[in-house]
Amino acid sequence: MRRRRTPEDRYQYNxxxxxxxxxxxxxxxxxxxxxxxxxYRAVKKEIPDDEYRACAFFLNSEYLHKPGSLxxxxxxxxxxxxxxxxxxxxxxxxxxxxxxKMYAATLKTGGFDERKNWR
Numbered sequence: 001m002r003r004r005r006t007p008e009d010r011y012q013y014n015x016x017x018x019x020x021x022x023x024x025x026x027x028x029x030x031x032x033x034x035x036x037x038x039x040y041r042a043v044k045k046e047i048p049d050d051e052y053r054a055c056a057f058f059l060n061s062e063y064l065h066k067p068g069s070l071x072x073x074x075x076x077x078x079x080x081x082x083x084x085x086x087x088x089x090x091x092x093x094x095x096x097x098x099x100x101k102m103y104a105a106t107l108k109t110g111g112f113d114e115r116k117n118w119r
Contacts, residue, residue, distance in 0.1 A: 025074050026063060033058040036096055050104035051097060057107060069112040076106045 005013070033055035040047040047055070057063065063070040080099050087095055107113050 022070050022074060025077060026070060030058045032096060036100060039093055051100045054100040054103035066112045069107060069110065072106055072110050073103050076102050
């Protein structure tokens with residue numbers, strides 16, 4: 001006979017599941033942030049401040065010190081997946097660049113950016 005899960009067990013299961021999704025999201029965004037910085041270096045262009053800020057957010061693991069910020073950026077990521085066109089070779093960089101701009105704007109709006117004089 002199988003034991004039914006208690007509400008506490010279901011809650012803990014859901015929390016673990018959400019935590020795992022956020023950890024996987026952070027891991028692949030750290031990788032994408034590094035790729036974006038590498039691409040800008042390869043084409044000898046300077047990365048815009050807002051994109052650099054979003055890259056630094058992931059690369060420096062700032063989300064660990066700012067509760068709620070990773071969930072906020074994850075919701076932006078999901079929205080970008082739904083609303084942006086399909087990724088192709090021709091538009092991959094532009095979509096990645098745009099996504100990091102959206103992260104920066106979201107972090108600024110959400111109050112997770114300490115810099116006072118943001119443009």
